[in-house]
Amino acid sequence: MNxxxxxxxxxPLIAILRGLRPEETEAVVGTLIETGFTAIExxxxxxxxFRSIGMAVRMAPASCLIGGGxxxxxxxxxxxxxxGGRLMVSPNVEPAVIARAAEKGMVTMPGVFTxxxxxxxxxxxxxxxxxxxxxxxxxxxxxxxxxxxxxxxEIAAVGGVxxxxxxxxxxxxxxxxxxxxxxxxxxxxxxxxxxxARATIAAYDAAYGADG
Numbered sequence: 001m002n003x004x005x006x007x008x009x010x011x012p013l014i015a016i017l018r019g020l021r022p023e024e025t026e027a028v029v030g031t032l033i034e035t036g037f038t039a040i041e042x043x044x045x046x047x048x049x050f051r052s053i054g055m056a057v058r059m060a061p062a063s064c065l066i067g068g069g070x071x072x073x074x075x076x077x078x079x080x081x082x083x084g085g086r087l088m089v090s091p092n093v094e095p096a097v098i099a100r101a102a103e104k105g106m107v108t109m110p111g112v113f114t115x116x117x118x119x120x121x122x123x124x125x126x127x128x129x130x131x132x133x134x135x136x137x138x139x140x141x142x143x144x145x146x147x148x149x150x151x152x153x154e155i156a157a158v159g160g161v162x163x164x165x166x167x168x169x170x171x172x173x174x175x176x177x178x179x180x181x182x183x184x185x186x187x188x189x190x191x192x193x194x195x196x197a198r199a200t201i202a203a204y205d206a207a208y209g210a211d212g
Contacts, residue, residue: 135160
């Protein structure tokens with residue numbers, strides 16, 4: 001099994017920029033990086049996503065994890081690799097997609113909701129699991145499933161999660177999150193994104209300590 005490890009991050013927060021347009025990419029991504037975000041996901045159902053991902057890769061420091069979300073096919077993985085993406089996030093568990101992304105050295109975070117899906121993703125070599133929608137499972141639901149999973153898997157809560165409930169997840173040891181509409185919505189200015197990003201980082205520091 002070829003499992004790419006999740007890189008160490010002060011703030012293991014993935015900014016999900018669904019709907020981001022290429023002309024917004026430099027300003028929004030630049031603001032997020034300046035604020036402390038080091039993982040950026042641009043879903044493939046955004047306008048011209050591979051162009052935006054390529055732009056983000058070129059402008060970001062090498063330490064940043066830039067990639068695509070809503071990755072559904074092996075062909076998507078290949079295109080993501082072609083523009084330099086290093087993060088593959090999917091809404092489902094498709095072993096062939098996970099395997100191809102792992103072959104390309106990508107960090108892989110497939111979406112899961114049940115123990116069956118979570119264990120299937122682990123067997124396929126996923127770096128970590130995106131529990132979605134986390135707001136439905138809640139911290140208790142994720143914790144119950146987590147007890148049967150390999151300890152090395154990174155566990156992220158995604159969907160209905162914001163800075164308002166970091167503390168709830170901190171109590172069960174979940175420290176990674178995917179943040180979408182609480183951070184960015186199409187049409188928002190980079191200044192607005194920056195304001196939300198700073199509030200998010202401050203809330204994370206409060207929940208987990210200033211050193212993450």
